[in-house]
Amino acid sequence: MDFKKDDCVVYKSAGVCRVLNVEPQSMDGENEILYYKLKPLFDANSTYYVPVSAGNEKLRPLLTKAEVLSLIDDMPKSEDEIEVWSDNRRERREMYSQILKGDDQKALVQLISALYFRKQSSEANGKRFSSMDESAMKNAENLMLQEFGTVLDMTPDEVRKFIDERVQSS
Numbered sequence: 001m002d003f004k005k006d007d008c009v010v011y012k013s014a015g016v017c018r019v020l021n022v023e024p025q026s027m028d029g030e031n032e033i034l035y036y037k038l039k040p041l042f043d044a045n046s047t048y049y050v051p052v053s054a055g056n057e058k059l060r061p062l063l064t065k066a067e068v069l070s071l072i073d074d075m076p077k078s079e080d081e082i083e084v085w086s087d088n089r090r091e092r093r094e095m096y097s098q099i100l101k102g103d104d105q106k107a108l109v110q111l112i113s114a115l116y117f118r119k120q121s122s123e124a125n126g127k128r129f130s131s132m133d134e135s136a137m138k139n140a141e142n143l144m145l146q147e148f149g150t151v152l153d154m155t156p157d158e159v160r161k162f163i164d165e166r167v168q169s170s
């Protein structure tokens with residue numbers, strides 16, 4: 001898929017970006033290659049260059065509003081509905097890495113739900129939620145809220161409230 005100037009795309013773990021331009025660059029000083037110049041919507045200090053030839057591997061269009069609403073409606077409502085979890089810390093770290101670097105939004109939502117329920121359970125039992133799990137939850141939520149907020153034209157806080165209300169009403 002070819003993207004053009006002003007398109008919003010998801011750039012793997014960097015989140016939602018706007019295509020500022022499609023321009024030739026000579027990163028090695030000799031060969032010019034056509035690049036997408038990307039500006040993250042939620043990080044004004046960063047700029048990314050992705051070769052157009054690698055665009056289909058590294059970039060994807062935003063989800064549609066219908067896809068976002070479907071993901072929200074399919075969110076697990078209890079710990080029993082969670083499909084992703086491992087009690088092995090090493091396996092969990094690898095799983096987190098794969099999901100956060102991947103492109104499977106359903107797996108991302110499952111991960112957030114699993115971590116949310118685990119955190120509630122830990123706190124209810126007077127236990128600490130591990131920093132690794134906390135970090136994974138924060139990163140996963142950030143990716144989800146960026147894309148859902150962009151698609152639904154909401155701030156991250158508005159998206160959180162919208163999700164809570166929609167999940168509780170279903």
